[in-house]
Amino acid sequence: EDQVTQSPEALRLQEGESSSLNCSYTVSGLRGLFWYRQDPGKGPEFLFTLYSAGEEKEKERLKATLTKKESFLHITAPKPEDSATYLCAVQVTGANSKLTFGKGITLSVRP
Amino acid sequence: NAGVTQTPKFQVLKTGQSMTLQCAQDMNHEYMSWYRQDPGMGLRLIHYSVGAGITDQGEVPNGYNVSRSTTEDFPLRLLSAAPSQTSVYFCASSYSRGGGEPYEQYFGPGTRLTVT
Numbered sequence: 001e002d003q004v005t006q007s008p009e010a011l012r013l014q015e016g017e018s019s020s021l022n023c024s025y026t027v028s029g030l031r032g033l034f035w036y037r038q039d040p041g042k043g044p045e046f047l048f049t050l051y052s053a054g055e056e057k058e059k060e061r062l063k064a065t066l067t068k069k070e071s072f073l074h075i076t077a078p079k080p081e082d083s084a085t086y087l088c089a090v091q092v093t094g095a096n097s098k099l100t101f102g103k104g105i106t107l108s109v110r111p
Numbered sequence: 112n113a114g115v116t117q118t119p120k121f122q123v124l125k126t127g128q129s130m131t132l133q134c135a136q137d138m139n140h141e142y143m144s145w146y147r148q149d150p151g152m153g154l155r156l157i158h159y160s161v162g163a164g165i166t167d168q169g170e171v172p173n174g175y176n177v178s179r180s181t182t183e184d185f186p187l188r189l190l191s192a193a194p195s196q197t198s199v200y201f202c203a204s205s206y207s208r209g210g211g212e213p214y215e216q217y218f219g220p221g222t223r224l225t226v227t
Contacts (some may be wrong), residue, residue, distance in 0.1 A: 016178070032214075034215065043219050043221050044201070045218070046216070046218075048143075055168060066117065087154070098144070098156055098159060099144075099216060100156075101171035103151065103153040104153060105179075
């Protein structure tokens with residue numbers, strides 16, 4: 001069974017304090033790993049797709065990396081507006097568009 | 112483009128009532144999906160469609176019905192609402208790039224459903 005585990009469940013940072021969010025996965029064959037951001041009361045917003053081990057993607061203060069077993073979302077010098085829930089999801093080969101999601105990490109950045 | 116739209120935003124039902132959650136996309140995406148999101152459970156797939164006229168079950172399909180008569184629309188029907196169906200429902204769409212590449216899904220704003 002495909003599984004996605006995100007840690008920690010919640011993370012509180014001071015503005016400017018860099019950190020990383022973890023997503024570990026166990027799948028039969030990985031087609032892609034996705035990171036989404038979700039604000040309260042809204043739908044998930046697409047951030048990154050990672051296809052293969054060693055790949056990295058960046059967007060503003062966020063950088064996503066991928067290994068054969070896990071992905072990290074690094075947040076450099078976060079700001080209060082980065083506060084949100086970050087979701088990780090995997091898509092396996094042969095599964096069309098189906099995604100398996102982790103439970104999410106709630107990030108709070110204090111000014 | 113409006114992207115993925117969902118109606119209504121909020122709904123309260125009594126146990127046993129039926130209703131349809133609407134989802135539409137204007138991006139000409141082949142794939143559409145319905146998820147529910149519950150506290151501590153993450154997003155779980157209910158039903159999905161790989162194109163007009165083709166649907167399949169996801170992880171938690173019981174109590175829900177779907178059809179896809181057009182590329183744009185993918186309604187979700189609750190046949191006889193139960194309190195266990197109280198949740199936030201998200202519709203998503205995606206396209207295939209071909210060549211085995213993953214499909215990025217784009218989500219609607221959600222429908223918050225309460226069943227009493």
